[in-house]
Amino acid sequence: MAVAVCLLAAICMMAARPRNKPPARVGVPIERAISMPAEVARLLDRGCRDCHSKETKWPWYSRIPPASWMMANDVEKGRMAMNLSDWPASRPWKAAGALLAACAAVQSGRMPLRGYMLLHRESRWSEPEKKAFCEWANGESRRLLVNNQLTTNKESEK
């Protein structure tokens, strides 16, 4: 009995021992990494968050095939391309690139996806809204790049 308990304890300790893996790069919600005006936060909520975050609001028809498959696919790909819940705060180059890409995607009309805009009228951004978003995104990406440049000498390979 005592032997069995000892063995079990040893196995548990081995299982709990931290492995020698490099730490995973964990992102943070974008609103914790970058300050954004309320208008920008609202625009992201209205137009992008359903596909580009972990806070997807699934409508009732998202349970019925084939809509369910299409939507799951869009959300999976969308989260891979840019995840607002998993923002690369520790990688300023990547974050800056994502902001520039977001502005470009909106300005070119690629995003939000057309099918989504048909079903979610509120996701359409007016021209002034697109402009406000891009001004913010471009400004923030510039700031990230400049700050990063100033610190790269000290903290290279970050």
Ligand code: HEC
């Ligand atoms: C209906 C889901 C959906 C919505 C809503 C949506 N996206 Fe996307 N987004 C995607 C998918 C899917 C991809 C992957 C592109 C591909 O595979 O063609 C993507 C890709 C992107 C990319 C990567 C670069 C590119 O152009 O492919 C950016 C940046 C982006 N989206 C920004 C946005 C922004 C900003 C919004 C809000 C205005 C938005 N998206 C709304 C689904 C969505």
